[in-house]
Amino acid sequence: MAQHTAAHYFIEGLRDLGVEFIFSNLGTDHAPLIEELARHEAEGDVRLRPILCPHESLAVHMALGYGALTGRGQVVLVHVDAGSANAALGLHNAFRSRMPVLLIAGRAPFTSHGELLGGRDNYVHFIQEPYDQASLVRPFIKWEADLPSGVVAKEMLRRAYSLMSSDPPGPAYMSLRRETLTQSWDSADIADFPDSDYGACRLGGADPDQIERVVERLLAARSPLLITSYAGRNPAAADALARFATLAGVRVVEANAQRLNIARNHPCFAGFNAGDALPDTDLGILMDVDVPWIPADVGPAAGSHWIQIDVDPIKRDLPLWPYAVHQRIAADSSHVLEQLCAALESRRDAAFTARAAQRVASLAEQARARREAAAALAKRVGSAPGTVSAHHLCAAVARQMDDDAILINEAVRSSGIVATQIPRTRAGTYFHNGGGGLGWSAGVALGAKLACPRRDVVRIVGDGTFYLGNPTSFFAAARQYELPTLTVVLDNGGWAAVKSATERVYPDGYAHRANQFQAVLPAGVDFSQVAQAAGAYGVTIDDPAQVEAAVSSCFEQIRAGRSALLHARIAAL
Structure with a gap:
């Protein structure tokens, strides 16, 4: 029966996840992984490619950029507590941007007298062992674990990847030691954990009753406003939002826009500040947005009705969230927008269609004036x-x-x-x-x-x-x-x-x-x-x-x- 090191199964597990690159800032704790990558390359297997980054923050953010364009969570490899500390800023950004990334950090070896291959053989191995290494990044992660054995390497990688990719997505953290990575295991003892059986859990559309409640409000609204920041994490949302805004005559504002959520030449796009629109808004929709406005500066009109559609409507990781809403929907916004369009098309009458078209025409004129003002400034x-x-x-x-x-x-x-x-x-x-x-x-x-x-x-x-x-x-x-x-x-x-x-x-x-x-x-x-x-x-x-x-x-x-x-x-x- 073939035997391989835990490092071998770890690299194999990363490939099983579909990982193409490891965005890396390496240290003395990574020797078994470096050896295994070299062996794979010598055998002509270059399916997993290290990208060497001279700083850990660069590595994390490079992973986020690649992940944002491919739609797949990425993997970052750093060294022990020092590398985790340098990577923490990147995990903060990933966490607040709801972007999946797996940060893998080595830990100092635990043997000092040559008992096991990979034990301590360097000064830093004695001083890079804090009591709680994960505490350096814990405020910004969804999951953490220390790899106890190579026999569960693939299982733990799949668990980390599925959790970080599940809605709302965010970072995960795994640590590992050299002695663990150097130990050998029979291939028969190593199970596979395919995505089809152990994959992520993602939100879909909203309950039809919820959609019906929103549509009733839209049909009666005089001046609807939608505020969003990151609906565009799903590229399909931009076109869906454009269609919805036109159909319903909805003003769209991007507040701290993390992505493009609607084409910025669309007639219903109303800029980046909701403050001017709030006093006249009778129906507001907060769609994938954390800070729609600054409450100390401006607030919604008395009697206005607010609906929230978000991958994370309760804002579970914000100790305070001072925005009153009357209907919360936890769902994927692109799916909900398609549901709303379908429901509006079946429910609208000629009077609603005319009112919506009139609002779109008015918003288009306002957009034209903003473009002229921008051109004058240029x-x-x-x-x-x-x-x-x-x-x-x-x-x-x-x-x-x-x-x-x-x-x-x-x-x-x-x-x-x-x-x-x-x-x-x-x-x-x-x-x-x-x-x-x-x-x-x-x-x-x-x-x-x-x-x-x-x-x-x-x-x-x-x-x-x-x-x-x-x-x-x-x-x-x-x-x-x-x-x-x-x-x-x-x-x-x-x-x-x-x-x-x-x-x-x-x-x-x-x-x-x-x-x-x-x-x-x-x-x-x-x-x-x-x-x-x-x-x-x-x-x-x-x-x-x-x-x-x-x-x-x-x-x-x-x-x-x-x-x-x-x-x-x-x-x-």
């Missing part, structure tokens, strides 16, 4: 000498992007400008973060490019988020795996979010009067040289006359297979 080339207008620059980027190009928006305080001036129209072409950890766009861009090598990938960041994205690691990985993307840095010289937050709390305080917000970053740093250090193309501009040529040259470079960075100095915060 014509303003700069607000001060030595600076470029972010509106003007983003509009130039938009002219270079085709309908399938992928936009990754981490511009923070300028993110509204980016989304407005580069309006995406197709599902799977826009990404934002549902979490609060910055620097995520670097890895997501590389993962997206790995998944879609023929599509342009553009990430737009601020100078603060550029620092937090581990830029040297980003450009190194881009070079090693030939993943050319364009990074645009909107450099306002600091953290505008810090300044604005302080002014909201203390509008007339000492910080405001002295203009001292502890938010200014070093002046004179040339980010283009960071890109150039890794062989990428880099250009820095501070004159509006440079915009068109700089943008054009960057797109030429990435289409020729070379990463590019455009560093633009915009108005200082």
Whole structure:
């Protein structure tokens, strides 16, 4: 009977899950896995490919980007407590964005006197053994386990993968030790755990009675509003929402849009802020959204009725959620939208159809006015000498992007400008973060490019988020795996979010009067040289006359297979 190590069955188990890549930042705890991968490669089996990431945060976010474009949860491999700690920010973002990823971390060996193969043979093996390693990531995971034996390696991998992929999806965490991975087992003792028997549990449509209640409200509504953030996790939702909005005459607002939820040239798309629409709304639908508005600033109209349709309507991992709703539906939003369209088509009469068409026409006029206002802002080339207008620059980027190009928006305080001036129209072409950890766009861009090598990938960041994205690691990985993307840095010289937050709390305080917000970053740093250090193309501009040529040259470079960075100095915060 053939015998193999636990590491062999572990790698085999990953392949059984359909995993193609392991996004990795390796350490001394991974020797058995490294040996097994080398053996597979020597035998010509390269179905599972390691992607080496110089920082753990890059690895997690690269997995998220690849997973977002393929629709399949990914696997990340890091080392012990140190790697888990560095990966925690990525798990926070995955958790809040409801994206499945399995973080696998080694643990320090447990034998010290040579009792077992793989025991402690290095200084770090003695100091990288905390009492509770999983506590580093526990707030951001759905499941955790330590691999006790190679005989259950495949079973535990399937369990982790199915749990993280079940609705609402999110991260899982597994740890393993060298001694466990080096032990051998007869192949007859290792069972398979196919997806057909042990797969994930996903939500479908809503109960027909629930649909009927929603339709009754829609038929009677005067001014309906739908607010969403991440319905577009399912690409089918964008077209379904467009059809529903047209059919019912519903205004659609994207609040902190994590994905493209509706084409932004659709007549019913009403921008990114629900505040102006709330006073006139008599029927509201919260669809896959965590923060539809800021209650301290604005609230729903008295007597309005609110319906919630969400993969996670109770917001089980948020200690507080201050939004009153009158009907909750736990379901997949794309399925519910199809159900609502079918029910409305069978129930609507001529009067309802006319009212809905009138609302669509009114919304289309409002959308036209917003587009004209955005175009006027794009014509303003700069607000001060030595600076470029972010509106003007983003509009130039938009002219270079085709309908399938992928936009990754981490511009923070300028993110509204980016989304407005580069309006995406197709599902799977826009990404934002549902979490609060910055620097995520670097890895997501590389993962997206790995998944879609023929599509342009553009990430737009601020100078603060550029620092937090581990830029040297980003450009190194881009070079090693030939993943050319364009990074645009909107450099306002600091953290505008810090300044604005302080002014909201203390509008007339000492910080405001002295203009001292502890938010200014070093002046004179040339980010283009960071890109150039890794062989990428880099250009820095501070004159509006440079915009068109700089943008054009960057797109030429990435289409020729070379990463590019455009560093633009915009108005200082």
